[in-house]
Amino acid sequence: MTIALQATGLGVRYRRMWALRDCSLAIPSGRVAALVGPNGAGKTTLLHTIVGLLEPSAGSIEVAGEAAFMAQDKPLYDAFTVAEMLTFGRRLNPGWDDAYATGRLADLGIPLDRKVTKLSGGQQAQVALTVALAKRPDLLVLDEPLANLDPVARHDVMRSLMAEVADQPLTVLLSSHVVADLHDTCDWLIVLNGGRVQVSGDIDDLLAEHLVLSGPAELADGVTARTQVVEASRTGRQARLLVRGAPVLDPRWSARPVNLEELVMAYLRSPEAAALPKLAEVRG
Known part of the structure; x- marks a missing residue:
């Protein structure tokens, strides 16, 4: 297994404020x-x-x-036609694949002679994505690529992106506020909270490592002593715990798998909790 991206102790400071601090992560290639x-x-x-x-x-x-990078505001020039955007991309990027770019847009039914301002939000996202992909990058970085798109456009953009990943050697890193957009598309998760990496790992592995437990509130302290509790809540005499690990439970407890949104929200609400692999584990 090769690593597409590795950060070690990364920090970024704006004057006296740290926007990132002590961030370490690694993403395997092809994820x-x-x-x-x-x-x-x-x-x-x-x-x-x-x-x-x-x-x-x-x-x-x-x-x-x-x-290659695609910013949240879709870096397109409103006064340009789609063809002019491709020309701009070709002149700035020595590795530009013009046949790929024009072919992709033709498959998507986006006219090359139409001005950017006349395109729908979904079409603009596809043009910006095409410009990034035509650079033939090894790593594609997308900052909120689905922002301001309607549900149909969001689905279409993600579906086309997954098709690109299947067809070529490519690692993708994308940010999103909407966890539902990531379901069935992403296979690696990074949770950033307060400028620090809180969670990083294979999504299937992370889901398999966590459980939601429900049982008598008076027994919660015993579970907490035996395993990592990410988040805990109580309603009357019942306790709900999202835990990492599989403790031996009193039969009065019930357990079920955790879903991706529950996992993400539990860690975001518990900034002190973390689920981080060692680099050797990422390398396999």
């Missing part, structure tokens, strides 16, 4: 990684540092191969 976190967590700062738009104040970051 589609989701970066989630609340507003102000440092997601855009991390993405900008990955693609070289910001310099680290501390630590290091390494990208294997070339990276």
Whole structure:
């Protein structure tokens, strides 16, 4: 297994404030990684540092191969036609694949002679994505690629992106506020909270490592002593615990698998909790 992206002790400071601090993570090649976190967590700062738009104040970051970036505001020129956007991309990028770009847009039914301002939000996202993909990057970094799109456009953009991942060697890192957008598309999860990496790992492995427990509130302290409790709540005499690990339980407890949204929200509500693999575990 090779690593597409590795950050070690990464920090970015704006004057006296740290936007990122002591961030370490690694993403294996060929993965589609989701970066989630609340507003102000440092997601855009991390993405900008990955693609070289910001310099680290501390630590290091390494990208294997070339990276392409698509910003949240869809970096397109309103006065350009689609064809002019492709010409712009071709002149700026030596590795530009013009046949791929025109072919992809033709398959999507997007006219090359139409001005960017006349395109729908979904079409603009597809043009911006095409410009990024035509650079033939090894790592594609997307900052909120589905922002301001309607549900149909969100689905279409994600479906086309997954088709690209299936057809070519490509690692994708995308940020999103909507966990539902990541279901069935991403296979690696990074949770950024308060400028620190809180969770990083294979989504299937993370889900398998966590359980939701329900049982008598008076027994909760015993469970807490034996396993990592990410989040706990109580309603009357009942306790609900989201735990990492599989403790031996009193038969009065019930257990069920956790879903992705529950997992993400539990960690975001518990900034002190973490689920981070060692680099050796990522490398396999």
